[in-house]
Every structure is written in structure tokens, then in C-alpha cells.
Amino acid sequence: MNELITVLRAFLQIYIICVLAWALISWLPMVSPSLAFNSTVLAIRKFLDSVVEPYIRLFRFVPPVRIGMQQLDLSALVAIIVLQFGGNLVISLLARAVGVG
Numbered sequence: 001m002n003e004l005i006t007v008l009r010a011f012l013q014i015y016i017i018c019v020l021a022w023a024l025i026s027w028l029p030m031v032s033p034s035l036a037f038n039s040t041v042l043a044i045r046k047f048l049d050s051v052v053e054p055y056i057r058l059f060r061f062v063p064p065v066r067i068g069m070q071q072l073d074l075s076a077l078v079a080i081i082v083l084q085f086g087g088n089l090v091i092s093l094l095a096r097a098v099g100v101g
Helices: 002-026 039-059 075-098
Strands: 065-067 070-072
Touching (some): 002 039, 002 075, 039 075
């Protein structure tokens, strides 16, 4: 059972990294338009969209924050916070249930 908890923790961290990467890649068109349409970046973005977008959609109710003429979408930040707290809660409850500590 200890191995299962280790795998769940690793999966949680990898998914959080995917959400962060998804958020950073979504800013590329504003920061570096030429890099945003690179074929490698597009392939990575397509993969991250398929993995992360269904989870992020749950948090689209969070209104974007207006910064000057731009709007900052905070749904990824809220999604990461919920994932971190929720994932750690589930893992700690599972560890406590099986006595792994």
C-alpha cells in the first residue's frame, strides 16, 4: 500500500506541473508570437490541452482579473490550489487508513 501512496503523490505532482506548463504555454502568444506557433510548442500545447483542459473547465466560473487592458484568467491558479489541498487530503486519509503515516 505504501507504493500506491508513493505513486499517487508522484501523479499529483506531475499533474500540477502539467497545469503550470499549460498556463505558461497559454501566455506564449502574448510574450513571443513566433515561438507560440512553433510545431513542437503546438504539439506540447495540444497534449496539455487534452490532459488539463477537462479539469480546468471546472474552475472557469472564476472571473478573470483585469490588469490594464488585459485580463488574467485565475482558473489555473484556483485549480492548482484545489488539486494540491484535495490531493494531499486524500493521500493523507489513505495513508492514515492503512497505517502508513
